C-alpha cells in the first residue's frame with residue numbers, strides 16, 4: 698500500500714479543480730495537494746488516481762509522488778472557512794495526497810514532450826479510458842523542464858457500473874477510445890511502435906503491484922465483489938482483458 702501520513706494543517710483551496718482539491722501540510726513535513734474522499738465524486742476516483750498514476754510512473758512518465766493522507770477529526774472541527782469545514786468533515790479518514798509541485802505551470806503546448814513520451818501518455822490514456830486529457834482540460838503540468846501527468850480520476854470508469862451491473866471485463870476490453878481530441882494528438886508520431894513497446898511492460902505482475910497500492914478502505918464491495926481482494930482481482934481482470942484486445946482501443 699502507499700505510505701500513509703497524517704494531515705496537520707489545511708493551507709489553501711486550489712480553486713482551479715472541479716473536485717475541490719486543497720493544499721495540506723503533512724506530518725512528514727511535506728506539502729500535498731489533497732484529493733478529498735468527501736468531494737462528491739466518491740472513493741472510486743481516488744482508486745483510479747492511484748492505479749493509473751502508478752501505472753504511468755511504471756511506464757516512465759513523470760507523476761508527482763502519491764501518498765495516503767489521514768484527515769483527523771479535529772482539523773475539520775477547527776477550520777474557520779465554512780465551505781472548507783464541510784469538505785474536511787466529509788473527508789475525515791483516508792484521502793489521496795499528491796506531491797505539490799510549487800511553481801508548476803499548466804501545460805500549454807509551447808514545450809511539448811518528446812514524440813515517444815507523448816505516445817506513452819496517449820497510449821496510457823487509451824488503455825485506461827482516461828478522457829480527461831484534452832486541450833480544454835490538459836491535466837498536465839510543466840515543472841522543472843518536464844511534463845508531469847496529474848488527475849487520473851476520470852479513468853477506469855467501468856467501475857462506476859459495478860454496484861448495479863457487476864464487473865464485465867469483456868465489455869471494457871471492447872470499449873473504443875476517441876484519441877482525436879487528445880492533447881498529444883499533434884505531437885505523437887509512431888503509435889504502433891508505442892503499443893509494441895508499452896504493452897509488453899504491462900504484465901499481470903505489474904498490474905497486481907499497482908492495484909496493491911490502493912488502500913483496502915477505498916475498495917468498496919458490491920454484491921458480486923464482496924471484499925477488497927475480489928475488487929482488486931476485478932480491476933486486474935478488466936485491465937488484462939483490455940490489454941489483450943488492442944484492436945478495439947489502441948490509438949493509430
Ligand SMILES: Nc1ncnc2c1ncn2[C@@H]1O[C@H](COP(=O)(O)OP(=O)(O)O)[C@@H](O)[C@H]1O
Nearest residue numbers: 711713714715716717730761795796797798848
Ligand atoms: N501536484 C500538483 N502540484 C501543483 N499544482 C497542482 C497539482 N495537482 C493539481 N494542481 C493544480 O490544481 C488543479 C486541479 O487539480 P486536478 O488534479 O486536475 O483536480 P480536478 O480533479 O479537480 O480537475 C490543476 O489543474 C493544477 O492547476
Ligand SMILES: [Mg+2]
Nearest residue numbers: 714715836848
Ligand atoms: Mg483536473
